[in-house]
Amino acid sequence: MTTISTTAPPVGRRLLARVADLRAWLFLILLIGFFEIWARTVYGSTFVGNFYNLQSIGTFATAPLLLALGQTFVIISSGIDLSVGFTMGLAAVVGAEIANFAAPHVGVFAAMLCGVAAGVAVSVIPGVVNGWLIAHLRVPPFIGTLGMYGVARGVAFLLATGMTVPVSNSWMTWLGNGRVHGVPVIVILTLIVVLAMQYLLSETRFGQHTYAIGGNRAAAVRAGINWQRHTIWLYILAAVCAGLAGVLYTGRFSAGAAQAGEPLLLDSIAAVVIGGASLFGGSGTIAGTVAGSLVIAVIQYGLVFVDVDPFWQFVAVGVVIIISVLVDQSQRRFLGGQQDE
Amino acid sequence: MERRSFLTLVGATAGAAALGRPALAQDKKFNITLVPGLTTDAFYITMHRGANAAAKALGVNLGFQGAATWNVTEQVPVLQAVIAKKPDAILIAPTDKVQLIAPLKQAYDAGIAVFTVDTFIGTGVYQTGSGDADFPISYIASDNVLGGRTAARALAKAIGEKGKVYVSNVKPGVSTTDQREQGFKEEMKNYSGIQVLDTQFNDDDANKAAAQAQAVIGRVPDLAGIFGANLFSAIGAANGVKQAGKKGDVKVAAFDAPQSIVDQIRDGTFVMTVAQHPAEIGYFGVVCAYAHLTGNSVPTAIGTGFTVMTKDNIDDPKVKRFIYTG
Numbered sequence: 234m235t236t237i238s239t240t241a242p243p244v245g246r247r248l249l250a251r252v253a254d255l256r257a258w259l260f261l262i263l264l265i266g267f268f269e270i271w272a273r274t275v276y277g278s279t280f281v282g283n284f285y286n287l288q289s290i291g292t293f294a295t296a297p298l299l300l301a302l303g304q305t306f307v308i309i310s311s312g313i314d315l316s317v318g319f320t321m322g323l324a325a326v327v328g329a330e331i332a333n334f335a336a337p338h339v340g341v342f343a344a345m346l347c348g349v350a351a352g353v354a355v356s357v358i359p360g361v362v363n364g365w366l367i368a369h370l371r372v373p374p375f376i377g378t379l380g381m382y383g384v385a386r387g388v389a390f391l392l393a394t395g396m397t398v399p400v401s402n403s404w405m406t407w408l409g410n411g412r413v414h415g416v417p418v419i420v421i422l423t424l425i426v427v428l429a430m431q432y433l434l435s436e437t438r439f440g441q442h443t444y445a446i447g448g449n450r451a452a453a454v455r456a457g458i459n460w461q462r463h464t465i466w467l468y469i470l471a472a473v474c475a476g477l478a479g480v481l482y483t484g485r486f487s488a489g490a491a492q493a494g495e496p497l498l499l500d501s502i503a504a505v506v507i508g509g510a511s512l513f514g515g516s517g518t519i520a521g522t523v524a525g526s527l528v529i530a531v532i533q534y535g536l537v538f539v540d541v542d543p544f545w546q547f548v549a550v551g552v553v554i555i556i557s558v559l560v561d562q563s564q565r566r567f568l569g570g571q572q573d574e
Numbered sequence: 575m576e577r578r579s580f581l582t583l584v585g586a587t588a589g590a591a592a593l594g595r596p597a598l599a600q601d602k603k604f605n606i607t608l609v610p611g612l613t614t615d616a617f618y619i620t621m622h623r624g625a626n627a628a629a630k631a632l633g634v635n636l637g638f639q640g641a642a643t644w645n646v647t648e649q650v651p652v653l654q655a656v657i658a659k660k661p662d663a664i665l666i667a668p669t670d671k672v673q674l675i676a677p678l679k680q681a682y683d684a685g686i687a688v689f690t691v692d693t694f695i696g697t698g699v700y701q702t703g704s705g706d707a708d709f710p711i712s713y714i715a716s717d718n719v720l721g722g723r724t725a726a727r728a729l730a731k732a733i734g735e736k737g738k739v740y741v742s743n744v745k746p747g748v749s750t751t752d753q754r755e756q757g758f759k760e761e762m763k764n765y766s767g768i769q770v771l772d773t774q775f776n777d778d779d780a781n782k783a784a785a786q787a788q789a790v791i792g793r794v795p796d797l798a799g800i801f802g803a804n805l806f807s808a809i810g811a812a813n814g815v816k817q818a819g820k821k822g823d824v825k826v827a828a829f830d831a832p833q834s835i836v837d838q839i840r841d842g843t844f845v846m847t848v849a850q851h852p853a854e855i856g857y858f859g860v861v862c863a864y865a866h867l868t869g870n871s872v873p874t875a876i877g878t879g880f881t882v883m884t885k886d887n888i889d890d891p892k893v894k895r896f897i898y899t900g
Binding site for chain 2: 542
């Protein structure tokens with residue numbers, strides 16, 4: 234964890250900030266404990282000691298987590314990207330179509346690589362446009378990315394002619410459903426992205442500048458940070474994460490769907506916020522976002538596992554999100570509104 | 575403000591075009607507009623194809639305008655823009671049986687013949703002289719309750735008429751998917767060996783539907799089958815079964831027949847799917863409107879059927895033609 238402030242806060246406060254950082258993880262452990270007790274008392278079986286459940290939750294969390302990782306950078310910079318859901322859909326459709334198109338010419342394995350590359354590459358476009366609108370034309374992020382939400386959605390549906398695009402490519406299927414020593418391939422790939430993002434945010438100047446811009450843009454500009462160029466890179470990063478989620482979706486469900494990411498947008502923003510980021514910018518961590526995504530996945534999976542009535546599931550998920558944000562608010566107040574890292 | 579004046583301009587232009595049209599009875603080409611529940615769905619795209627075929631055969635101008643998502647607040651403005659252009663007839667899949675009554679009454683009052691396809695307003699029983707929603711001429715659709723029953727019978731057969739099953743559904747409150755679930759559960763009561771577990775709602779998210787299937791299998795290892803009540807419920811549930819390593823043990827039944835489902839019937843991911851006949855709905859919708867506009871009487875309800883697709887019959891041309899295509 235790096236910090237750009239030069240004066241070290243007092244030890245007590247630093248410890249508190251540390252606990253606040255880990256808040257999402259503590260919450261996750263609490264939730265798992267809760268389901269463990271429930272599963273043991275009602276069904277006499279274990280929840281967390283079951284490798285099958287861990288596999289399932291891991292698989293479930295990947296797509297929202299990939300969207301949330303890029304979103305973490307954008308939110309730390311005090312922006313928001315509402316277009317990631319449909320950028321994911323666009324990448325899913327393009328990945329499917331290119332993989333289909335390439336297969337007869339270059340073989341299934343190379344076609345898989347072409348599909349993945351094309352899906353990720355196409356996602357750069359909405360990223361660049363978003364960043365450019367926000368940094369150079371001064372469009373508020375909420376409005377600019379909402380516009381891109383519509384454009385990406387329309388283009389994706391046009392390319393797919395309103396349908397889902399089926400893919401039959403054994404390597405694409407492996408990408409989405411394969412296992413290495415029992416660990417799903419999509420989980421492994423997502424972990425690699427997590428580590429890369431963790432490095433980028435906490436160990437590089439790029440990460441420091443992201444916090445600086447979100448904390449106080451005017452000060453960041455005075456310090457010589459080119460916030461316009463940086464902002465464009467942030468939105469490209471968010472879009473590329475979404476693009477990767479899109480091609481993995483195509484592999485997993487053997488079909489590219491333009492609406493693939495639509496239901497995931499809010500979950501991904503919720504994951505970032507539960508993870509401790511502030512929507513006002515300047516704070517947030519990758520570890521927090523990972524915990525936030527897992528919290529959402531564990532609740533939704535756990536409630537079905539212990540057989541809670543479906544309508545109560547809606548209530549429970551909403552309540553957990555509210556509690557999580559409330560805890561965050563009170564902690565911030567307790568820490569005197571400090572913007573931790 | 576700018577947007578509003580632009581819309582007024584569009585409306586005015588459309589109105590002027592309508593007024594300027596020569597009203598010659600002999601060579602009058604009827605204008606019919608199809609308003610789907612949503613434009614981004616293989617079901618409605620296929621319905622459009624069927625409607626186009628009939629329009630071509632009858633020499634009718636067919637328009638196609640709708641919203642991208644299943645939503646009353648998005649469908650109504652589209653409908654109002656269509657009404658402003660004064661087509662002779664509107665074929666519409668209303669996104670709500672109550673909230674669409676008033677907007678459609680405006681069309682009726684403007685002298686436009688209203689037909690509902692796939693979904694309905696009021697009770698779906700028209701031309702009775704009672705109620706505020708009896709003005710549409712006819713309702714052309716497949717019976718989704720019967721569709722759910724059909725799926726139940728086929729799934730029951732696939733699992734040897736015993737075991738535990740559940741419905742993977744979108745969200746409560748959508749008339750068509752609610753009816754499929756209702757039909758499925760009613761029919762399953764006829765099988766004493768089959769137990770229907772709680773429905774799982776996935777918000778049209780395949781990822782969530784997959785996780786739910788994995789969670790249910792985790793709790794109920796002897797699960798026998800899942801009915802996916804729409805596209806994403808079905809492909810999600812099937813993926814969950816695959817991820818759980820239960821492909822073949824847990825039979826997944828799908829509903830609707832876009833190419834992506836059909837491909838996965840071939841590889842055994844789905845044991846069957848219930849294909850509706852949306853092209854038929856579109857075709858007979860246009861024929862029905864044409865008959866009415868030319869002074870012929872038409873039935874107030876037309877029911878179209880279902881085709882159960884399995885690995886064994888999918889290559890039969892009589893079955894294959896019901897795959898949803900644009």
